[in-house]
Each structure stands twice: as C-alpha cells, then as structure tokens.
Amino acid sequence: MQKIKLKKGDVVKVLAGKEQGKSGKILQFSKDRTRAYVEKLSMVKRHQRPDAKGKGGIVEKEGAIHMSNLALVCRKCNSVARVGYRILEDGRKVRVCKKCKEMHDE
Numbered sequence: 001m002q003k004i005k006l007k008k009g010d011v012v013k014v015l016a017g018k019e020q021g022k023s024g025k026i027l028q029f030s031k032d033r034t035r036a037y038v039e040k041l042s043m044v045k046r047h048q049r050p051d052a053k054g055k056g057g058i059v060e061k062e063g064a065i066h067m068s069n070l071a072l073v074c075r076k077c078n079s080v081a082r083v084g085y086r087i088l089e090d091g092r093k094v095r096v097c098k099k100c101k102e103m104h105d106e
Contacts, residue, residue, distance in 0.1 A: 004033055004067060005083040005095060010104075012038060012070040013080050019065070023073055027062060035064035076102040 006012060006026060013023040024039040042063035050056030074081040074097040081097040083104070088094060094105040 004029075006036065006067070006070060006072060011073045011075075012036070013073050014038070014041065014065060014069055015071055015080075016069045017065065018042070026070075030064055033067070035066050036070060037062045038065055038070070041065065072097075072104070074100060074102055075104070076100050 008026050008028060010026050011023060012026060014020055019038075019041045022041055024041045027037045027039055029036050039062065042065050043060050044063040046059050046061060048056050048059045071080040072083055072095075073079070077097065077100040079099070081099055084096045084098050085093055086096045086103070092105075094103045096103055
C-alpha cells in the first residue's frame, strides 16, 4: 500500500479525469484512504429519504476522487509539487515541497 502524502485541508489540483485542472480543498478521505472528497469537485446527485424534519429530495454533494489523480499545490510557488519529508531539530517530521523547500506542516 502506498503512503498517502496528503492531509485533510490541503489544497490539491486534479491531474486526470473529468475535473482535470481544477483545484480545491480536501474535505475528507474514504475509509481505505484511496479516495478523497474535494470541495466543490466531482459533484454527484443523491436521492435522500426525508428525515424526521421532513427534509429530503435530490441532494448534490462531492464525489470521491482517487488519490493518484490528486497533487498538492504548494502555497509558496503556487504550482503542483511533489512532496518530500524533512526531520526538524525538535524531532518533528514535516512535509516539504520538492521545488521550493517550503514546509507544509506548521
């Protein structure tokens, strides 16, 4: 199983599929962490049964996108970045942009 280098709240860009080229923030991951739900991307319609308040109908929500189709967008160089790791003096392991060496875990 491949290590996931993305976290909830990261801004990512879609590399392949119908949403190619668009970017958004990661909202959550699937249970097996092979797919992510990205804000306002890959929208799907779900038919929801009315609850006790009577709310129901056709609801639009985010669909899952496979992790291999997502790449982290660096805050500093504002481009798609590969992610590496660096261990700081205090022992913390942080994610680092391979292009500009910007830290992403503060």
